[in-house]
Amino acid sequence: MDRKNFEDDVKAFEAGHPNIRIDAHEGLMDPKTFAAKLAGGQLEDVYYVYFTDPAGLIQRHQAADITPYLKDVPALADIKPELQKVFTGKDGKVYGLPTGNYSMGLVYNRELFAKAGLDPDKPPTTWDEVRTAAQKITALGDGVTGYADFSKNNQGGWHLTSWIYSLGGDVAAQDGSGKWRATVDSEAAHKALQYLHDMRWTDNTMGSRQLLEIPDVQKTMGAGKLGMYLAGPDNIPTIVKQFERKYDEYGLAAMPGTATLGGGDGFMFNPKDSAAKIKAGLAWIQWKYLNPDRQEETDRKSAGSDIPIGLPQPDLFDGRSGETVKAAHAKYANVPQRNYQPFTDRSANVEVKVEPPNAQQIYTVLDGVMQAVLTKQDADLDGLLKDAQKKVDAVLATAQ
Amino acid sequence: MKVDTVGAPRRTRQRPAAAPAPAPAPHRAALRRRIADNLAGYLFLAGGILAFALFSWYPIVRGFLLSFQQVNFAQPATWVGLDNFQRLFDDPLFLTAWRNTLWFTALALVFGFAAPFVTAIVLNELRHGRAYLRMTVYLPVMLPPIVTVLLWRWFYDPGPGLFNHALAVLHLPPQQWLESENLSMLSLVLVSTWANMGTTTLIYLAALQGVPGELYEAAQLDGASIRQRLWHVTIPQMRFILLITLLLQVIGTMQVFIEPFVLTGGGPNDATVTVLLLLYRYAFVYNDFGLASAMSTVLFVVLGAFAGLYLRLTRSKG
Numbered sequence: 001m002d003r004k005n006f007e008d009d010v011k012a013f014e015a016g017h018p019n020i021r022i023d024a025h026e027g028l029m030d031p032k033t034f035a036a037k038l039a040g041g042q043l044e045d046v047y048y049v050y051f052t053d054p055a056g057l058i059q060r061h062q063a064a065d066i067t068p069y070l071k072d073v074p075a076l077a078d079i080k081p082e083l084q085k086v087f088t089g090k091d092g093k094v095y096g097l098p099t100g101n102y103s104m105g106l107v108y109n110r111e112l113f114a115k116a117g118l119d120p121d122k123p124p125t126t127w128d129e130v131r132t133a134a135q136k137i138t139a140l141g142d143g144v145t146g147y148a149d150f151s152k153n154n155q156g157g158w159h160l161t162s163w164i165y166s167l168g169g170d171v172a173a174q175d176g177s178g179k180w181r182a183t184v185d186s187e188a189a190h191k192a193l194q195y196l197h198d199m200r201w202t203d204n205t206m207g208s209r210q211l212l213e214i215p216d217v218q219k220t221m222g223a224g225k226l227g228m229y230l231a232g233p234d235n236i237p238t239i240v241k242q243f244e245r246k247y248d249e250y251g252l253a254a255m256p257g258t259a260t261l262g263g264g265d266g267f268m269f270n271p272k273d274s275a276a277k278i279k280a281g282l283a284w285i286q287w288k289y290l291n292p293d294r295q296e297e298t299d300r301k302s303a304g305s306d307i308p309i310g311l312p313q314p315d316l317f318d319g320r321s322g323e324t325v326k327a328a329h330a331k332y333a334n335v336p337q338r339n340y341q342p343f344t345d346r347s348a349n350v351e352v353k354v355e356p357p358n359a360q361q362i363y364t365v366l367d368g369v370m371q372a373v374l375t376k377q378d379a380d381l382d383g384l385l386k387d388a389q390k391k392v393d394a395v396l397a398t399a400q
Numbered sequence: 401m402k403v404d405t406v407g408a409p410r411r412t413r414q415r416p417a418a419a420p421a422p423a424p425a426p427h428r429a430a431l432r433r434r435i436a437d438n439l440a441g442y443l444f445l446a447g448g449i450l451a452f453a454l455f456s457w458y459p460i461v462r463g464f465l466l467s468f469q470q471v472n473f474a475q476p477a478t479w480v481g482l483d484n485f486q487r488l489f490d491d492p493l494f495l496t497a498w499r500n501t502l503w504f505t506a507l508a509l510v511f512g513f514a515a516p517f518v519t520a521i522v523l524n525e526l527r528h529g530r531a532y533l534r535m536t537v538y539l540p541v542m543l544p545p546i547v548t549v550l551l552w553r554w555f556y557d558p559g560p561g562l563f564n565h566a567l568a569v570l571h572l573p574p575q576q577w578l579e580s581e582n583l584s585m586l587s588l589v590l591v592s593t594w595a596n597m598g599t600t601t602l603i604y605l606a607a608l609q610g611v612p613g614e615l616y617e618a619a620q621l622d623g624a625s626i627r628q629r630l631w632h633v634t635i636p637q638m639r640f641i642l643l644i645t646l647l648l649q650v651i652g653t654m655q656v657f658i659e660p661f662v663l664t665g666g667g668p669n670d671a672t673v674t675v676l677l678l679l680y681r682y683a684f685v686y687n688d689f690g691l692a693s694a695m696s697t698v699l700f701v702v703l704g705a706f707a708g709l710y711l712r713l714t715r716s717k718g
Contacts, residue, residue, distance in 0.1 A: 032684040039473035056687060060472040143559075152665035154685070208558040210579045211667050271474040360685050364493075371667035375579040391492055 101264030102232030156370030157363030166257030
């Protein structure tokens with residue numbers, strides 16, 4: 001159904017723009033093949049990226065500057081500025097457009113909450129409450145784990161960054177001269193590690209198998225054996241579709257604490273594109289992805305299918321565009337929006353922070369920290385943070 | 401013109417005993433005949449040479465050049481001298497990766513070198529079921545590596561995994577096979593040994609069967625025990641093959657990648673980050689091909705030394 005809708009959209013767009021032809025390829029900016037495609041002249045004119053990618057692509061000049069053509073994208077005025085900033089270089093030029101976004105929250109199994117005597121409509125808002133809930137859920141037995149987190153292939157570092165954000169900390173900050181410095185060795189990071197350590201070793205609420213990554217945790221959630229984990233709203237449809245579950249079973253809460261990590265996706269342009277190709281690509285992206293006026297029609301067509309309408313994110317726009325999109329989603333929602341109310345209600349109190357510079361390298365360092373805490377009962381938390389601080393500083397030295 | 405007239409006598413003057421005159425016609429005809437006779441051979445060879453040149457030699461040369469360049473594949477590459485190597489040596493994980501890789505290689509030698517040798521000797525001594533057992537030992541080699549690794553992931557699972565179940569039956573405490581810094585590398589070595597020992601076992605078995613039987617008979621007549629026969633007959637007779645497999649094993653195990661990539665991702669706490677895993681991260685996670693190429697150049701030099709030794713040994717034997 002997803003694909004059919006997409007192909008219908010291509011047809012409709014081409015009919016309205018007879019001089020543009022869309023040759024769509026499935027996939028995304030995959031670091032494993034990107035360089036080879038670019039070198040071999042096979043990179044698409046417009047390519048899809050996650051928010052983790054633009055900083056590096058801009059730094060390495062692997063994306064075209066689209067600033068001169070932006071006057072043709074009227075919806076841009078309403079795109080949330082913090083999202084557009086992800087695609088803006090240090091030189092102030094724009095290299096891409098965001099088309100989706102998420103902020104990390106807490107996905108939880110409502111049925112396990114109810115079984116454990118917890119109120120599924122009042123999920124935890126602090127890490128202490130997460131800890132207590134995890135204890136109650138684990139106490140259900142039958143192989144049920146209260147809380148799980150990643151610790152492999154940089155995903156542990158990515159999540160530890162969100163933990164640190166949520167407790168008021170940061171992993172990197174610019175000093176007075178604009179240079180990036182590591183801020184990992186902080187009270188917030190120490191608290192985060194202490195919570196993880198206590199849940200893993202004192203409470204025994206994180207299971208014994210560690211070095212997990214996204215598919216492992218989604219599988220446990222899909223099997224109904226996991227209480228909570230950190231994820232964006234888009235994880236819910238993945239679990240429901242992949243493991244044939246029902247939307248009603250899952251709830252979404254905002255990130256415990258005061259801040260969270262935001263991410264998303266968008267499109268960038270081949271650095272070898274001609275002006276005509278950039279203009280054509282922009283016309284398509286605006287028409288397909290940044291078009292609040294088409295939202296109602298899109299939602300109406302998707303409502304009867306298994307495409308989820310009414311998840312709290314993406315939430316790309318402010319102002320009139322934002323209102324239009326929300327109204328359409330509310331009208332055609334096919335997922336239980338009330339289950340995501342705890343997320344929406346607290347969103348205003350949870351600051352969304354972007355990823356640090358050289359995110360992947362920093363995540364590699366923090367992955368090691370996450371692994372140590374979750375696999376070593378006598379892990380020296382202070383020592384780990386001091387060591388990570390040095391390593392992150394070394395990474396940031398190359399980012400200046 | 402002037403240059404020609406001046407140059408020509410000087411050449412003759414300076415090189416009076418220059419190369420002999422061109423080969424006489426009968427030699428040339430013989431050469432042509434030889435080429436014509438072997439034309440089909442050369443044509444067959446051309447395919448292999450072309451494939452090697454395109455998929456092996458060219459990437460090696462390109463990788464070597466890339467290690468001195470900064471590239472983004474959109475604009476022409478810029479030469480950066482030894483910058484990539486400097487950055488490489490500054491990465492704290494560089495030393496960790498080498499230390500881990502050497503540790504893996506050492507453990508792999510202890511297990512991966514001894515296990516097939518012992519297995520081959522046992523198989524050689526067996527009177528019954530030899531063919532069946534030989535096939536069983538070789539079977540893991542036929543499994544795709546990813547299947548092997550995923551199978552072992554289940555063996556190692558601290559919850560429902562096979563090994564911890566076995567330990568529980570024996571009333572022994574469960575182990576964190578992959579989650580413990582001390583144990584994780586050994587766990588990877590076991591996977592690798594299990595998956596690869598079939599081939600080495602067959603090589604040893606063939607070598608064992610090549611040891612002349614009269615040597616054993618003579619030793620037996622002299623009253624040598626099994627251990628003495630092994631020490632004074634089998635091992636000296638197999639010395640060369642043992643040395644070759646040792647070198648090949650060092651070269652092979654230093655390129656360990658799939659086991660840490662799938663099972664541990666380099667963890668816990670970088671305990672299983674290997675040279676190739678780090679190289680993979682540089683290239684395909686950070687998209688830093690200059691740094692990745694510098695790492696591969698370093699690896700190339702180290703492995704080249706072992707390969708050179710291997711060639712010398714095989715040549716001297718030949």
